[in-house]
Amino acid sequence: MTLRNSAAVVGAAEVPPSRTTTGMTTLDMIATVAAAAAADAGVAKDEIDGLLVGPQVGETPQHVPATVAEYLGLRPRYADLVDLGGATGAGMVWRAAAAIQAGMCETALCVLGNIREGDPPRSPNRNPIREFDVPYGGSGANQAYAMVATRHMAEFGTTAEQLAQVPVFERANARFNPDAVFHDKPITVDDVLASPMVMEPLRLLEVVMPCGGATAVLVTGRGSARRFRRRPVWLRGAGEKVTHRALSQAPELTTSPLAAAIADAYRMAGVGPSDLDLLTPYDCYSIMLAVTFEDAGLCAKGSAGPWMAEQDFSHTGNLPCNPHGGQLACGQADLAGGMAHLVEAVRQLRGTAEGRQVADPALALVTGNGATMSEEVALVMEADS
Amino acid sequence: MSIPKPGPTPVPMSKPFWSATAQGQLVVQRCQGCGTHQHYPRVVCRHCWLTELDWVTCSGDGRVWTYTVVHRPGHPAWEPEVPYVLALVELDEGPRLMTNIVNIAPAEMRVGLAVRAVFDDTADTSLVHFAPVDRPLPTP
Numbered sequence A: 001m002t003l004r005n006s007a008a009v010v011g012a013a014e015v016p017p018s019r020t021t022t023g024m025t026t027l028d029m030i031a032t033v034a035a036a037a038a039a040d041a042g043v044a045k046d047e048i049d050g051l052l053v054g055p056q057v058g059e060t061p062q063h064v065p066a067t068v069a070e071y072l073g074l075r076p077r078y079a080d081l082v083d084l085g086g087a088t089g090a091g092m093v094w095r096a097a098a099a100i101q102a103g104m105c106e107t108a109l110c111v112l113g114n115i116r117e118g119d120p121p122r123s124p125n126r127n128p129i130r131e132f133d134v135p136y137g138g139s140g141a142n143q144a145y146a147m148v149a150t151r152h153m154a155e156f157g158t159t160a161e162q163l164a165q166v167p168v169f170e171r172a173n174a175r176f177n178p179d180a181v182f183h184d185k186p187i188t189v190d191d192v193l194a195s196p197m198v199m200e201p202l203r204l205l206e207v208v209m210p211c212g213g214a215t216a217v218l219v220t221g222r223g224s225a226r227r228f229r230r231r232p233v234w235l236r237g238a239g240e241k242v243t244h245r246a247l248s249q250a251p252e253l254t255t256s257p258l259a260a261a262i263a264d265a266y267r268m269a270g271v272g273p274s275d276l277d278l279l280t281p282y283d284c285y286s287i288m289l290a291v292t293f294e295d296a297g298l299c300a301k302g303s304a305g306p307w308m309a310e311q312d313f314s315h316t317g318n319l320p321c322n323p324h325g326g327q328l329a330c331g332q333a334d335l336a337g338g339m340a341h342l343v344e345a346v347r348q349l350r351g352t353a354e355g356r357q358v359a360d361p362a363l364a365l366v367t368g369n370g371a372t373m374s375e376e377v378a379l380v381m382e383a384d385s
Numbered sequence B: 001m002s003i004p005k006p007g008p009t010p011v012p013m014s015k016p017f018w019s020a021t022a023q024g025q026l027v028v029q030r031c032q033g034c035g036t037h038q039h040y041p042r043v044v045c046r047h048c049w050l051t052e053l054d055w056v057t058c059s060g061d062g063r064v065w066t067y068t069v070v071h072r073p074g075h076p077a078w079e080p081e082v083p084y085v086l087a088l089v090e091l092d093e094g095p096r097l098m099t100n101i102v103n104i105a106p107a108e109m110r111v112g113l114a115v116r117a118v119f120d121d122t123a124d125t126s127l128v129h130f131a132p133v134d135r136p137l138p139t140p
């Protein structure tokens, strides 16, 4: 029993990230994108019988699926909350497929959204990170990814100039995405190196910008996937791995648990890195993409720095990667930002990416990464043939 | 008015750790079954799930596993401190912990640097910091 090609994404939608949002609640945002995804697919509301949502810090601490279902007038047979940080969106897809295969629902809405009106309140955590990390000035994600980058540089000789290539190529890709926050704002390696230091060795232009926004996909089973208006995009393989929350407890610093998740996804899909036509990897920091390229087997561990310099990641390049610009160019709409990589893969694999369409891609690797390289999901998605 | 720094938030399980740091000692748990040392404190050994754990005093020696120099802190209470060194230290006994490296210029920081625990008994805190082994005393 495998999930390979058991289900497909038949609809996708995005409320593009914006620096601030006004006049909307998170539920309003979710409803907006859910209706857009249903319209994209041509799925009638009452055909949706599965619902997967994410946490809503500060608004609905519990009962999130019921709250969203009630607002949308849905009465799902399967309702779930997925809590994997930036991997939540990718994690929803295989869960939806598993529920469909088990007969618990037929068509599932996976939806994430957030608003941003000024800086969000600090979460009142009471956990080991609060007890053992925060008192040393170790709050937030920037410090963790900076420490991953420090270690990568020390072990492998990776340089600041090499990591700076990441935001440079993503900004270049965003020239073809009018929805990107940094559309038409290309930058150079020198611009990155001249941007303010945040946490050494990471500078401002290597760090994602928090935004508000929303994303949604509709997942349905093999039997009905071709009856909607869009070309289905098949779930060909999936893998997941969670190892820690605090970076002090991570098994390693320069290999992510994503390596195991990607290996599982390749195994289910029966493919390897050389079969991929498109990458839409999770990118919260420059170093995350470098580690992901290595963990995906696209280059040897430690070699991402020089390897990236030899690639053309544009939509017409040898290895298209985040043709929409990724989160570093589009902004990160909290958890929805992690699903945006899937939405872009869906657009590309069904041929609706318009001005940045990759030529006939068949297979894409999508990744999600949560917390401090902690909770990881990989998907291999396939175009309909 | 300065923003207060959020201090440690001990729970019953971790009280021996914080009591020890207040006395200038660094203690971690060691499993009676498999011998693994662990930090932070837990009710089970994270390696084998045995519940028989002893508190043992560490040498206080370790090496910098990785670090960052913070210019824009994640919490506003640290803004007056920048730039400061945040590090993960790997103790000789094995566990890793978040800490600050003191008595060192940020430019001198290196992965693998040999460091030793130091305790600041001038402040109302039981935090454990680390300093280069050849410069064990924090700058007053």
Ligand SMILES: [Zn+2]
Binding pocket: B031, B032, B033, B034, B035, B036, B045, B046, B047, B048, B049, B050
């Ligand atoms: Zn044990």
